[in-house]
Amino acid sequence: MKHLKQQFRKKILFRLARQKEEERRKTSSKILKMLFSLPQFAVAKIIMFYLSFDGEVDTSIMIKEAKSLGKRIAVPLIKRQTRELIPVLFDFKETLLEKGPYGILQPKVQNKNVLQLPELDMVIIPAVAFDLDGNRLGRGMGYYDRFLSKLPPKVFTIGLGFSFQVFDRLPFVEPHDISVQKILYA
Numbered sequence: 001m002k003h004l005k006q007q008f009r010k011k012i013l014f015r016l017a018r019q020k021e022e023e024r025r026k027t028s029s030k031i032l033k034m035l036f037s038l039p040q041f042a043v044a045k046i047i048m049f050y051l052s053f054d055g056e057v058d059t060s061i062m063i064k065e066a067k068s069l070g071k072r073i074a075v076p077l078i079k080r081q082t083r084e085l086i087p088v089l090f091d092f093k094e095t096l097l098e099k100g101p102y103g104i105l106q107p108k109v110q111n112k113n114v115l116q117l118p119e120l121d122m123v124i125i126p127a128v129a130f131d132l133d134g135n136r137l138g139r140g141m142g143y144y145d146r147f148l149s150k151l152p153p154k155v156f157t158i159g160l161g162f163s164f165q166v167f168d169r170l171p172f173v174e175p176h177d178i179s180v181q182k183i184l185y186a
Contacts, residue, residue: 063090074088
């Protein structure tokens with residue numbers, strides 16, 4: 001089962017990497033419109049976005065537009081030692097980004113920017129694949145599963161993906177896997 005899961009993950013990651021940049025941007029723009037039209041987005045004050053990596057749905061324009069609408073933005077800081085994600089306020093001026101573990105951009109942290117989980121209203125989640133029930137297949141390190149398991153129920157969670165990343169049912173769902181409440185894809 002584990003071998004099949006790894007093969008499946010590898011196949012989707014290969015497809016993500018081969019996607020043309022123009023197509024990725026165009027589809028990401030469609031997903032932005034879906035996200036911004038949600039009632040949960042309208043009322044959210046603090047939204048945690050992931051910083052796009054390795055062909056994922058592009059969140060850079062989403063982050064800028066959400067900021068221009070008065071939303072406060074958080075992004076994840078990866079704590080490799082404790083294998084956790086920490087939400088950090090991304091203020092665009094003082095918050096510098098650097099390559100973190102796994103080559104993913106993350107903020108250079110200052111303690112004043114760290115948020116507590118109950119402060120978040122919405123969290124935007126990446127994955128390698130999703131199913132229609134909100135189950136997700138991540139990159140295999142468990143960071144988002146641990147993070148999602150600690151979120152208060154009031155925090156609305158949304159997965160973003162391309163249509164080729166979304167399946168009727170993922171055959172690899174395990175008890176420790178945490179689903180998202182909504183999936184947006186195009």
